[in-house]
Structures are given as C-alpha cells and as structure tokens.
Amino acid sequence: MTALVIAEHDHASIKPATLNTVTAALACGGDVHVLVAGANAAEAAKAAAQIAGVSKVIAADSASLAENLAENVAAQVLAIAGNYSHILFPSTANGKNVAPRVAAKLDVAQISDITKVDSPDTFERPIYAGNAIATVQSADPVKVITVRTTGFDAAAATGGSAAIETAEGVADSGKSSFVGREVTKSERPELTAAKIIVSGGRALGSAEKFTEVMAPLADKLNAGLGASRAAVDAGYAPNDWQVGQTGKIVAPQLYIAAGISGAIQHLAGMKDSKVIVAINKDEEAPIFSVADYGLVADLFVAVPELGKAL
Numbered sequence: 001m002t003a004l005v006i007a008e009h010d011h012a013s014i015k016p017a018t019l020n021t022v023t024a025a026l027a028c029g030g031d032v033h034v035l036v037a038g039a040n041a042a043e044a045a046k047a048a049a050q051i052a053g054v055s056k057v058i059a060a061d062s063a064s065l066a067e068n069l070a071e072n073v074a075a076q077v078l079a080i081a082g083n084y085s086h087i088l089f090p091s092t093a094n095g096k097n098v099a100p101r102v103a104a105k106l107d108v109a110q111i112s113d114i115t116k117v118d119s120p121d122t123f124e125r126p127i128y129a130g131n132a133i134a135t136v137q138s139a140d141p142v143k144v145i146t147v148r149t150t151g152f153d154a155a156a157a158t159g160g161s162a163a164i165e166t167a168e169g170v171a172d173s174g175k176s177s178f179v180g181r182e183v184t185k186s187e188r189p190e191l192t193a194a195k196i197i198v199s200g201g202r203a204l205g206s207a208e209k210f211t212e213v214m215a216p217l218a219d220k221l222n223a224g225l226g227a228s229r230a231a232v233d234a235g236y237a238p239n240d241w242q243v244g245q246t247g248k249i250v251a252p253q254l255y256i257a258a259g260i261s262g263a264i265q266h267l268a269g270m271k272d273s274k275v276i277v278a279i280n281k282d283e284e285a286p287i288f289s290v291a292d293y294g295l296v297a298d299l300f301v302a303v304p305e306l307g308k309a310l
C-alpha cells in the first residue's frame, strides 16, 4: 500500500499545504511518495525529498507543466496512478482543480476535504458547513482524496532523505493554454499560511474604514487580513480575503474577528483557529460562542486601542 501526494509548489520550493497532505498520507498507513510535476523544478523536488516520512519523490519535468494547467497535471498523475492505493491532493484551488479529473478518469469517487483518516479506507469530512462530520468508507480500488490542510499538522519540512526518481513528463494536452496571470502582491502573510489573522466584518462600513481601522492592527501583529463575506460583497475588502465556507478555511494560532456576527458560514472557515478573539458590540453575537476571549465593545474604539497597547 503506497500513497501518492501531489505536491503544491512554485517549481523552486514546496508550499506548506503539501506538508499537511503528507501527514494525511502517512495516516493511510503505507509508504508515501510525492509527485513534483513542474518545469525546471529540481529545487522543488529536492525540497520534497527532505520532508520527514516521504520515501520517494517522483520528479516529472516538462514544459507542459510550467503553468500548472489542470489538464496536463492530471495526465501526469494518471501516468503513474497505477502504482498507488491512495492519491492525495491538498484541498487548495490547484488541488481541487486536478483531483476530480483524476478521479473521473480512474472511474472512482473522489473523497473530498478529509479532516481525519480513521483507517486506510475510512475517512472523516465535515458537511453542512462543518456542523456535522461524515464518516465515509470507500470500496474503490484507488482512493482519490483532497485533504483539508487545517485538519492535519504539517509534516516536518526537513529531516527526510527520500530518493528522487525521474518520470517522463507528459506532452501538452492541447485542451487549454496559458494566457496570463495576475498575482496580488502583498507584504502581509498569505491567509492560509498566516499564524495570526485579523478579520473584519460588515460593521466596518466602508473600504476606507476597513483599511484605516484593521490594517494598523494587522501590521503590528504581522498578521494576514481577513474579512467576512458581507464585507467582501460590500466591496470593503478584496475577494481573496474572504474567510468561510465559500472563502478560505484557516486555522491560525490567533484569529481576531472585529465586527463579525459569527454566521455558521463564517465559523466554518475559522473555528479551528487555536485562539479566537471577538470584538462585537452585541453581547448576543454568535461569534462569542466560539471565542476564547470576547470583548463587548465598539470596534472603532477597541481595535485602535488594542493596536496602541501592543
């Protein structure tokens, strides 16, 4: 029984979501291999070989894999899929783009967003925005899985010494082509990797106030900035800051929610945070039910004061 983890990488280094996925793969009970499908990605393959618990890295290098096109990455996974009992992707935008194609081609059901491995064929996954946990048993010969990274600790990035084997890179599928990429550049940590997140809700009232009130606190704490969907929909914060069921799932060491009511769809994205601080002027706000520390206060007073006190 061997599990294959599809690495998330930028051709030079391995992204943290890969490490949590390796932990899930190790929990499946057998050997763990990592596929690094990229172009000129030798450095990423070397980094993958150092992950603790990984016994082999398969490096597939091809110009067709330079832009991470899902059709090509899926074909690369399928080229070696026959050797594996489990194929695991991080439940990221990339992973979720490739995994269903692999599952469909293998004619198996995808097991999505697992948070626990009970046994090699039985997994736990949240449903109804995290209000219930489904235990799913799969009889498929290959388990194609996406892993909710907040459900598993990160494997150590160093300490391993896996062998690196090269695999022939797939040809371009010709079904899609890369046109361009616009990447948001931010000095702040990316939300899913941030150790601290400062998040604001509809109460902020405008994009200007959001920046004026929330950004200084985030700067002080070197935190990522998050937002509720109401704040995003109102244009107070950009789309990629949204935390929740239809946004990002995060579990930082510290999550500070200011002017966020705590709707279940928001909680679904942040309730696994280690310490939750809520600032809300309504003492009945549901966010207080998950908060470790709650402050009933006007955020326009409390957030600047907190920033000053730090």
Ligand SMILES: Cc1cc2nc3c(=O)[nH]c(=O)nc-3n(C[C@H](O)[C@H](O)[C@H](O)COP(=O)(O)OP(=O)(O)OC[C@H]3O[C@@H](n4cnc5c(N)ncnc54)[C@H](O)[C@@H]3O)c2cc1C
Pocket: 200, 201, 202, 203, 227, 228, 229, 230, 231, 242, 243, 244, 245, 246, 247, 248, 258, 259, 260, 261, 262, 263, 264, 265, 266, 269, 279, 280, 281, 282, 285, 297, 298, 299, 300
């Ligand atoms: C299918 C679906 C998916 C969804 N996905 C998401 C998701 O991914 N993420 C998400 O966040 N939501 C999501 N939602 C929306 C969710 O249901 C809520 O509408 C949303 O989270 C509310 O955002 P909010 O807490 O900022 O706003 P509100 O619910 O309006 O809450 C504002 C809060 O601010 C407090 N407040 C007001 N003024 C102040 C002040 N001066 N100082 C302090 N506190 C103040 C109020 O007491 C209130 O609690 C989804 C909804 C659906 C139906």
